[in-house]
Amino acid sequence: xxxxxxxxxxxxxxxxxxxxxxxxxxxxxxxxxxxxxxxxxxxxxxxxxxxxxxxxxxxxxxxxxxxxxxxxxxxxxxxxxxxxxxxxxxxxxxxxxxxxxxxxxxxxxxxxxx
Amino acid sequence: xxxxxxxxxxxxxxxxxxxxxxxxxxxxxxxxxxxxxxxxxxxxxxxxxxxxxxxxxxxxxxxxxxxxxxxxxxxxxxxxxxxxxxxxxxxxxxxxxxxxxxxxxxxxxxxxxxx
Numbered sequence: 001x002x003x004x005x006x007x008x009x010x011x012x013x014x015x016x017x018x019x020x021x022x023x024x025x026x027x028x029x030x031x032x033x034x035x036x037x038x039x040x041x042x043x044x045x046x047x048x049x050x051x052x053x054x055x056x057x058x059x060x061x062x063x064x065x066x067x068x069x070x071x072x073x074x075x076x077x078x079x080x081x082x083x084x085x086x087x088x089x090x091x092x093x094x095x096x097x098x099x100x101x102x103x104x105x106x107x108x109x110x111x112x113x114x
Numbered sequence: 115x116x117x118x119x120x121x122x123x124x125x126x127x128x129x130x131x132x133x134x135x136x137x138x139x140x141x142x143x144x145x146x147x148x149x150x151x152x153x154x155x156x157x158x159x160x161x162x163x164x165x166x167x168x169x170x171x172x173x174x175x176x177x178x179x180x181x182x183x184x185x186x187x188x189x190x191x192x193x194x195x196x197x198x199x200x201x202x203x204x205x206x207x208x209x210x211x212x213x214x215x216x217x218x219x220x221x222x223x224x225x226x227x228x229x
Contacts, residue, residue, distance in 0.1 A: 034217075043117075044204065044220040090157065101147070101170045102218065104157035 002027045002095045006105035013081050013112050021076040021108050023091030032094040033074040034102065035065055039087045047089070050074065061085070086112045116141065118221035120205050126227045132193040135224045139186050139207030145169075146188040147218065148180060151202040160203075163188055164210075192226075200228045 005024045013019060025031060035047040048059025055067040065076045074091060091105040119138040127133050139146050147170075148160040159172040163182035180190040186207075192199055202225050206218040 036220075043222045044206075046217045049217065092157075101159050101162060101172070102149075102157075103159065104149075106156040 002093075002103060004091055004093050004103050004105040006089075006091050006108050008108045009106065010109045011111070013110070015083055015112055015114055016080050017112075019076070019078040019081045019085070019110070021089055021091075021110070023074045023076065023105055025072050025074070025091075025093045025103075027072070027093070027095050029096040031096070033065070033067060034092040034094075035059065035063070035074075035076050036090045036092055036104075037087045038090070038107075044090070047076070081110075081112050083112045083114055086110060118205055118207050118219055120203075120221040120224050122224055123222065124225045124227075126229060127195050128229050129195055129197060131195050132191060133195060133226060134189055134191045135203055135205075135226075137188045137190075137205030137207075137221060139188070139205075140219055143207035143209050143219070144186050145208045145210060146182055146186065147206045147208075148188070148190050149204040149206065150174075151204055151223070152200075157204070160190065195228045197228050200226060202226075 003026045007022045033050040036044045037047050038044045047063050048057050048065055050057045050067050058064045063078050065074055067074050089108045092102040121136045145164045147162040150158045160174055161168055161180050162170040166182045177193045182188045202223040204220055204223045206220045208218050
Protein backbone atom coordinates (compact mmCIF):
# COMPACT_ATOMS: atom_id res chain seq x y z
CA UNK A 1 0.00 0.00 0.00
CA UNK A 2 1.10 3.55 -0.66
CA UNK A 3 2.25 5.25 2.51
CA UNK A 4 4.37 8.07 3.87
CA UNK A 5 6.55 7.75 6.95
CA UNK A 6 8.08 10.40 9.14
CA UNK A 7 10.31 8.76 11.69
CA UNK A 8 10.92 11.71 13.99
CA UNK A 9 7.77 12.59 15.88
CA UNK A 10 9.26 15.14 18.23
CA UNK A 11 12.48 17.06 17.74
CA UNK A 12 13.98 19.60 20.10
CA UNK A 13 16.85 21.79 18.91
CA UNK A 14 18.70 24.84 20.10
CA UNK A 15 18.76 27.93 17.94
CA UNK A 16 21.44 27.80 15.22
CA UNK A 17 21.48 24.02 15.22
CA UNK A 18 21.07 22.22 11.91
CA UNK A 19 17.86 20.41 11.12
CA UNK A 20 17.10 17.31 9.12
CA UNK A 21 13.68 15.70 9.16
CA UNK A 22 13.24 12.35 7.49
CA UNK A 23 10.47 11.41 5.08
CA UNK A 24 10.12 8.12 3.24
CA UNK A 25 7.36 6.83 1.02
CA UNK A 26 6.47 3.42 -0.28
CA UNK A 27 5.56 3.41 -3.97
CA UNK A 28 7.40 2.46 -7.12
CA UNK A 29 5.82 4.92 -9.50
CA UNK A 30 5.91 8.64 -10.13
CA UNK A 31 5.34 10.92 -7.18
CA UNK A 32 5.00 14.59 -6.40
CA UNK A 33 6.53 15.50 -3.06
CA UNK A 34 5.74 18.27 -0.61
CA UNK A 35 6.62 19.59 2.78
CA UNK A 36 3.98 21.57 4.62
CA UNK A 37 4.36 23.47 7.87
CA UNK A 38 1.78 24.34 10.51
CA UNK A 39 2.86 27.10 12.88
CA UNK A 40 1.04 27.26 16.23
CA UNK A 41 -2.48 28.53 15.69
CA UNK A 42 -2.05 28.90 11.95
CA UNK A 43 -3.16 27.00 8.89
CA UNK A 44 -1.05 24.57 6.93
CA UNK A 45 1.18 26.22 4.38
CA UNK A 46 3.54 24.95 1.73
CA UNK A 47 7.27 25.00 2.46
CA UNK A 48 8.48 23.45 -0.78
CA UNK A 49 7.59 20.95 -3.47
CA UNK A 50 9.25 18.63 -5.94
CA UNK A 51 7.77 17.50 -9.24
CA UNK A 52 10.77 16.81 -11.45
CA UNK A 53 14.22 18.09 -12.37
CA UNK A 54 16.87 19.05 -9.85
CA UNK A 55 16.34 16.75 -6.86
CA UNK A 56 17.52 19.47 -4.48
CA UNK A 57 14.71 21.96 -4.04
CA UNK A 58 14.72 25.17 -2.10
CA UNK A 59 11.70 26.54 -0.31
CA UNK A 60 10.74 29.44 1.83
CA UNK A 61 12.54 30.57 4.99
CA UNK A 62 15.81 28.84 4.12
CA UNK A 63 14.44 25.31 3.99
CA UNK A 64 15.52 22.81 1.37
CA UNK A 65 14.79 19.17 0.63
CA UNK A 66 16.50 16.49 -1.38
CA UNK A 67 14.70 13.80 -3.33
CA UNK A 68 16.66 10.55 -3.40
CA UNK A 69 14.70 8.25 -5.66
CA UNK A 70 16.71 5.14 -4.83
CA UNK A 71 15.92 5.60 -1.16
CA UNK A 72 12.33 6.74 -1.66
CA UNK A 73 13.18 9.68 0.55
CA UNK A 74 12.52 13.41 0.62
CA UNK A 75 14.29 14.77 3.69
CA UNK A 76 13.85 18.34 4.84
CA UNK A 77 16.88 20.36 5.91
CA UNK A 78 17.79 23.74 7.28
CA UNK A 79 21.37 24.69 8.16
CA UNK A 80 20.50 26.91 11.11
CA UNK A 81 17.11 26.90 12.80
CA UNK A 82 15.48 29.84 14.54
CA UNK A 83 13.03 29.96 17.42
CA UNK A 84 10.37 30.99 14.91
CA UNK A 85 10.74 27.63 13.14
CA UNK A 86 8.91 25.99 16.02
CA UNK A 87 6.03 24.25 14.26
CA UNK A 88 4.71 20.92 13.06
CA UNK A 89 6.13 19.72 9.76
CA UNK A 90 4.33 17.37 7.42
CA UNK A 91 5.71 15.47 4.50
CA UNK A 92 3.10 14.75 1.83
CA UNK A 93 3.02 12.81 -1.40
CA UNK A 94 0.76 12.67 -4.44
CA UNK A 95 1.02 9.25 -6.04
CA UNK A 96 0.50 8.72 -9.76
CA UNK A 97 -3.14 9.17 -10.71
CA UNK A 98 -3.95 10.55 -7.32
CA UNK A 99 -5.34 13.83 -8.53
CA UNK A 100 -5.06 16.29 -5.71
CA UNK A 101 -5.10 13.59 -3.04
CA UNK A 102 -2.25 14.25 -0.66
CA UNK A 103 -1.08 11.37 1.52
CA UNK A 104 0.49 12.88 4.60
CA UNK A 105 3.04 11.59 7.02
CA UNK A 106 2.12 11.73 10.68
CA UNK A 107 4.07 14.92 11.20
CA UNK A 108 7.10 16.02 13.18
CA UNK A 109 6.71 18.48 16.02
CA UNK A 110 9.78 20.70 16.08
CA UNK A 111 10.58 22.82 19.10
CA UNK A 112 13.44 25.30 18.87
CA UNK A 113 14.77 26.53 22.17
CA UNK A 114 16.52 29.84 22.72
CA UNK B 115 -6.83 37.92 -2.12
CA UNK B 116 -8.93 36.23 0.55
CA UNK B 117 -7.84 32.78 1.68
CA UNK B 118 -9.84 29.63 2.16
CA UNK B 119 -12.68 30.29 4.57
CA UNK B 120 -14.18 27.58 6.72
CA UNK B 121 -17.24 27.87 8.92
CA UNK B 122 -17.96 27.28 11.66
CA UNK B 123 -14.52 27.39 13.29
CA UNK B 124 -15.62 25.51 16.38
CA UNK B 125 -18.61 23.39 17.18
CA UNK B 126 -19.75 20.88 19.75
CA UNK B 127 -22.19 18.08 18.98
CA UNK B 128 -23.42 14.99 20.74
CA UNK B 129 -23.30 11.41 19.54
CA UNK B 130 -25.93 10.59 16.97
CA UNK B 131 -26.30 14.12 15.70
CA UNK B 132 -25.23 15.27 12.28
CA UNK B 133 -23.07 18.21 11.27
CA UNK B 134 -22.48 20.26 8.14
CA UNK B 135 -19.24 22.15 7.56
CA UNK B 136 -18.73 24.78 4.91
CA UNK B 137 -15.75 25.81 2.84
CA UNK B 138 -15.33 28.77 0.52
CA UNK B 139 -12.25 28.36 -1.68
CA UNK B 140 -9.95 31.09 -2.88
CA UNK B 141 -11.60 33.05 -5.66
CA UNK B 142 -10.93 31.34 -8.98
CA UNK B 143 -10.04 28.00 -7.42
CA UNK B 144 -12.29 25.23 -8.66
CA UNK B 145 -10.90 22.23 -6.80
CA UNK B 146 -11.75 21.64 -3.15
CA UNK B 147 -10.43 18.84 -0.97
CA UNK B 148 -11.28 17.87 2.60
CA UNK B 149 -9.02 16.34 5.21
CA UNK B 150 -9.51 15.11 8.76
CA UNK B 151 -6.74 15.91 11.23
CA UNK B 152 -6.47 14.06 14.54
CA UNK B 153 -3.53 13.68 16.94
CA UNK B 154 -3.42 9.92 16.48
CA UNK B 155 -4.02 9.57 12.74
CA UNK B 156 -2.56 12.79 11.42
CA UNK B 157 -4.11 14.14 8.22
CA UNK B 158 -6.42 11.79 6.39
CA UNK B 159 -7.90 12.52 2.97
CA UNK B 160 -11.69 12.59 2.85
CA UNK B 161 -12.67 13.65 -0.67
CA UNK B 162 -11.96 16.01 -3.53
CA UNK B 163 -14.40 17.93 -5.69
CA UNK B 164 -14.03 19.71 -8.98
CA UNK B 165 -16.84 21.29 -10.97
CA UNK B 166 -19.44 19.86 -8.60
CA UNK B 167 -18.16 16.31 -9.16
CA UNK B 168 -16.40 14.12 -6.64
CA UNK B 169 -13.11 13.11 -8.21
CA UNK B 170 -11.49 11.22 -5.41
CA UNK B 171 -12.58 9.64 -2.16
CA UNK B 172 -10.68 8.48 0.90
CA UNK B 173 -11.35 5.49 3.13
CA UNK B 174 -14.08 6.89 5.31
CA UNK B 175 -17.51 5.38 5.99
CA UNK B 176 -20.59 6.52 4.13
CA UNK B 177 -21.54 8.73 7.08
CA UNK B 178 -19.08 11.21 5.62
CA UNK B 179 -20.35 12.95 2.52
CA UNK B 180 -19.77 16.13 0.65
CA UNK B 181 -20.83 18.24 -2.25
CA UNK B 182 -19.70 21.20 -4.27
CA UNK B 183 -21.83 23.99 -5.61
CA UNK B 184 -21.61 25.84 -8.92
CA UNK B 185 -19.72 28.69 -7.25
CA UNK B 186 -17.09 26.15 -6.07
CA UNK B 187 -18.12 26.43 -2.43
CA UNK B 188 -18.19 23.05 -0.76
CA UNK B 189 -19.89 21.43 2.19
CA UNK B 190 -19.19 18.23 4.02
CA UNK B 191 -21.65 16.42 6.18
CA UNK B 192 -21.14 13.83 8.88
CA UNK B 193 -24.22 11.93 10.00
CA UNK B 194 -24.75 9.84 13.12
CA UNK B 195 -21.76 11.36 14.85
CA UNK B 196 -19.44 9.16 16.87
CA UNK B 197 -16.92 10.16 19.54
CA UNK B 198 -14.11 9.28 17.15
CA UNK B 199 -15.28 11.92 14.69
CA UNK B 200 -13.87 14.61 16.97
CA UNK B 201 -11.20 16.24 14.86
CA UNK B 202 -10.07 19.27 12.96
CA UNK B 203 -11.59 19.22 9.49
CA UNK B 204 -9.50 21.01 6.92
CA UNK B 205 -10.53 22.26 3.54
CA UNK B 206 -8.01 22.98 0.82
CA UNK B 207 -8.44 24.59 -2.57
CA UNK B 208 -6.39 24.69 -5.74
CA UNK B 209 -6.87 26.19 -9.18
CA UNK B 210 -7.06 22.90 -11.07
CA UNK B 211 -7.17 19.21 -10.21
CA UNK B 212 -4.91 16.42 -11.35
CA UNK B 213 -1.25 15.58 -11.09
CA UNK B 214 1.29 18.39 -11.14
CA UNK B 215 -1.15 20.90 -9.82
CA UNK B 216 1.25 22.04 -7.17
CA UNK B 217 0.17 23.75 -4.01
CA UNK B 218 -2.97 23.22 -2.02
CA UNK B 219 -4.16 26.22 -0.02
CA UNK B 220 -5.57 25.24 3.34
CA UNK B 221 -8.14 26.92 5.52
CA UNK B 222 -7.82 27.17 9.28
CA UNK B 223 -10.23 24.32 9.80
CA UNK B 224 -13.42 23.54 11.66
CA UNK B 225 -12.80 21.95 15.02
CA UNK B 226 -15.54 19.46 15.83
CA UNK B 227 -15.97 18.03 19.31
CA UNK B 228 -18.39 15.14 19.76
CA UNK B 229 -19.58 14.51 23.31
